[in-house]
Amino acid sequence: MSDFLTHYAFLIVPIVKIAILVFIVLTVDAYLTWLERKVIAHIQSRWGPHRVGPHGLLQPLADGVKFIFKEDPLPASVDKAAYFIAPFITLMLALTSLAVIPFGPQHFTVFGYETHVGIADVNISLLVLFAITALGVYGVALAGWASNNKYSLLGGLRSSAQMISYELALTLSVVGVLLIAGDFSLRNIVDQQQNGNLGLLGWNIVGFSKDGIGFTQIIGFICFFIAAIAETNRVPFDLPEAESELVAGFHTEYASMKFAMFFIAEYTSMITVSCLATILFFGGWLSPFPASWTFTDYLPSLLLIPFGLWVIFDGIRYETIFGRIVLPGVGAVLTALGAALIVFPPFNDAIQGLFWFLAKVFTFLFVYIWMRGTLPRFRYDQLMSFGWKFLLPVSIANVVLTSAVILWRMH
Amino acid sequence: MVPTTYYLLLSAVLFGLGIVAFVFKRNIITIFMAIELMLNAVNLAFVAFSSAFGKSDGEVFVLFVIVVAAAEAAVGLGIIILTARNRRSLNVERVDLLKL
Amino acid sequence: MTASLFIFFVLAALAVLGAVSLILQRHPIHSALSLIVVMVALAGLYLLMGAEFVAAVQIIVYGGAIMVLFVFVIMLLNAGEEERTNFSKLATYAGIPLAVATAGLIAAAIVRSSSGTLSTAGASGALTSTRTLSMLLFKDFVYPFELTSFLILVAILGAIVLAQREN
Numbered sequence: 001m002s003d004f005l006t007h008y009a010f011l012i013v014p015i016v017k018i019a020i021l022v023f024i025v026l027t028v029d030a031y032l033t034w035l036e037r038k039v040i041a042h043i044q045s046r047w048g049p050h051r052v053g054p055h056g057l058l059q060p061l062a063d064g065v066k067f068i069f070k071e072d073p074l075p076a077s078v079d080k081a082a083y084f085i086a087p088f089i090t091l092m093l094a095l096t097s098l099a100v101i102p103f104g105p106q107h108f109t110v111f112g113y114e115t116h117v118g119i120a121d122v123n124i125s126l127l128v129l130f131a132i133t134a135l136g137v138y139g140v141a142l143a144g145w146a147s148n149n150k151y152s153l154l155g156g157l158r159s160s161a162q163m164i165s166y167e168l169a170l171t172l173s174v175v176g177v178l179l180i181a182g183d184f185s186l187r188n189i190v191d192q193q194q195n196g197n198l199g200l201l202g203w204n205i206v207g208f209s210k211d212g213i214g215f216t217q218i219i220g221f222i223c224f225f226i227a228a229i230a231e232t233n234r235v236p237f238d239l240p241e242a243e244s245e246l247v248a249g250f251h252t253e254y255a256s257m258k259f260a261m262f263f264i265a266e267y268t269s270m271i272t273v274s275c276l277a278t279i280l281f282f283g284g285w286l287s288p289f290p291a292s293w294t295f296t297d298y299l300p301s302l303l304l305i306p307f308g309l310w311v312i313f314d315g316i317r318y319e320t321i322f323g324r325i326v327l328p329g330v331g332a333v334l335t336a337l338g339a340a341l342i343v344f345p346p347f348n349d350a351i352q353g354l355f356w357f358l359a360k361v362f363t364f365l366f367v368y369i370w371m372r373g374t375l376p377r378f379r380y381d382q383l384m385s386f387g388w389k390f391l392l393p394v395s396i397a398n399v400v401l402t403s404a405v406i407l408w409r410m411h
Numbered sequence: 412m413v414p415t416t417y418y419l420l421l422s423a424v425l426f427g428l429g430i431v432a433f434v435f436k437r438n439i440i441t442i443f444m445a446i447e448l449m450l451n452a453v454n455l456a457f458v459a460f461s462s463a464f465g466k467s468d469g470e471v472f473v474l475f476v477i478v479v480a481a482a483e484a485a486v487g488l489g490i491i492i493l494t495a496r497n498r499r500s501l502n503v504e505r506v507d508l509l510k511l
Numbered sequence: 512m513t514a515s516l517f518i519f520f521v522l523a524a525l526a527v528l529g530a531v532s533l534i535l536q537r538h539p540i541h542s543a544l545s546l547i548v549v550m551v552a553l554a555g556l557y558l559l560m561g562a563e564f565v566a567a568v569q570i571i572v573y574g575g576a577i578m579v580l581f582v583f584v585i586m587l588l589n590a591g592e593e594e595r596t597n598f599s600k601l602a603t604y605a606g607i608p609l610a611v612a613t614a615g616l617i618a619a620a621i622v623r624s625s626s627g628t629l630s631t632a633g634a635s636g637a638l639t640s641t642r643t644l645s646m647l648l649f650k651d652f653v654y655p656f657e658l659t660s661f662l663i664l665v666a667i668l669g670a671i672v673l674a675q676r677e678n
Contacts, residue, residue, distance in 0.1 A: 085544075124567060
């Protein structure tokens with residue numbers, strides 16, 4: 001049995017990793033919708049979902065059940081091939097782009113097969129991500145067209161034109177990072193931001209990296225983040241799918257399960273873009289503290305234990321009985337996890353990279369949600385002129401500036 | 412590794428299918444897509460030889476072919492849009508007189 | 512049957528199926544989707560040969576920009592399905608055997624040529640890194656490179672002028 005596993009490990013290990021990753025990403029998607037509704041609600045001085053489970057935590061489950069049981073109508077005069085393919089393409093591309101992202105620094109060996117934290121370690125991973133982003137336009141365009149509906153078609157065409165325009169700025173804003181790193185592989189880009197004892201200062205956003213060749217990429221980061229928000233069709237760039245504008249834009253004619261596919265694809269691409277932003281500009285899984293400050297290794301447990309205790313304390317006084325059982329249980333698990341991290345140092349070492357990566361990704365997701373609650377949306381012509389007349393020239397200027405600084409420093 | 416002959420045969424088959432589509436289809440946009448298919452077949456032959464000889468010159472040619480195909484697609488589709496507006500049809504069999 | 516050969520046959524079959532579907536579909540949008548399948552299959556073949564940058568450029572530029580242009584034009588012009596016309600019987604009954612014969616002739620010429628002993632490199636990618644490609648592009652081929660950038664500029668201007676409505 002273990003012989004079979006060793007022989008076919010190159011096939012079985014990636015499949016297991018894919019299963020784990022898809023499960024985790026779908027759960028994170030679901031709870032991201034909960035987080036979004038809660039945060040936007042609190043920004044707007046109301047409560048958000050708080051009835052379905054303790055603090056509304058079972059709301060995503062209720063939404064999932066609704067999506068499964070709702071009728072999935074097929075309008076009569078749609079183009080059946082394109083109607084079925086469009087949500088499928090969008091979801092497939094969004095989930096595939098997670099395959100090339102490295103989540104942590106460890107290399108570990110299982111059944112004699114050396115592997116790493118991440119599914120595929122290709123040396124053109126950044127180009128693969130751009131290729132997938134480029135193909136993502138089709139899902140939107142086909143969805144708009146297949147619905148045989150003027151408003152969907154307009155919404156789909158506007159949305160795909162927006163995605164194509166901002167894709168240029170997205171690709172160019174990353175070229176500065178590529179010039180500094182000299183490599184397309186995301187894992188190598190993170191490794192080059194690791195500068196011994198510099199910690200935070202070695203990240204590309206500050207740029208004291210790589211034998212003095214680095215240059216701060218803050219312009220590149222701002223261009224990248226704005227372009228990424230436009231790529232994922234989020235506020236303030238979400239005119240094509242806004243509810244008060246073109247009914248619901250390109251996904252008007254889509255109901256339960258197909259709409260759920262678009263929905264999941266949007267949140268998954270949000271997660272991918274946040275992961276990209278942390279890897280390219282914020283040092284991925286690197287800690288902001290210098291490597292010699294080993295006492296900062298206890299930061300995860302320092303955060304988990306008080307949070308767990310607070311959840312227990314809050315749960316004991318909760319209004320429903322269900323909450324009074326579940327919340328202290330969850331809190332106890334979190335506290336035990338925090339304590340286990342202190343007691344078992346090897347476990348703590350393994351979790352460091354992943355902890356910092358997840359912390360940064362969640363910070364970006366929070367900024368995404370914060371912007372949705374705060375900003376009004378662009379009008380379509382303002383959006384297009386902003387992309388072509390401001391963002392693209394600024395990205396090109398960033399490339400020219402970075403290459404000039406690198407050339408000057410190399411002499 | 413895969414022998415170069417296989418790639419060349421595939422390139423010839425795709426080129427032939429492009430010619431068939433070019434001759435037999437009547438929608439001007441589909442004819443244009445057949446041209447793109449032929450260009451892709453040629454690209455495949457270029458990359459196959461570049462990989463067989465170990466030099467990158469073939470790949471540079473492929474980049475140029477892709478760029479020229481992009482420029483041609485832009486201008487060609489502009490012409491198609493104008494023709495479609497004037498003749499109100501995308502069927503090439505209707506565009507057989509100089510008179511509108 | 513090594514893994515490379517197996518992947519080659521799968522991708523080649525996908526490409527040929529896409530091309531045949533381009534011919535057989537009635538609506539131009541389905542032909543466009545088939546062409547996109549062909550391009551993605553070809554990008555996979557480029558990866559198999561170790562030309563990774565070209566594969567990425569094929570998907571990003573060809574599949575993500577040029578074909579999007581085609582799809583937009585088809586959607587905006589509202590191209591309908593093709594009507595049925597009567598083809599001449601001569602074209603079908605004499606043309607298809609002739610086409611097969613011509614194809615066989617070309618295939619025989621390819622197989623007997625001196626490329627019969629050549630074999631493409633594997634997907635190890637060390638063959639042509641992006642660095643080598645860019646050295647060639649910006650040193651030996653810098654003149655064609657500048658010319659093509661000028662060509663794109665001319666194409667952009669041409670497309671804008673062509674697409675304007677007359678006032």
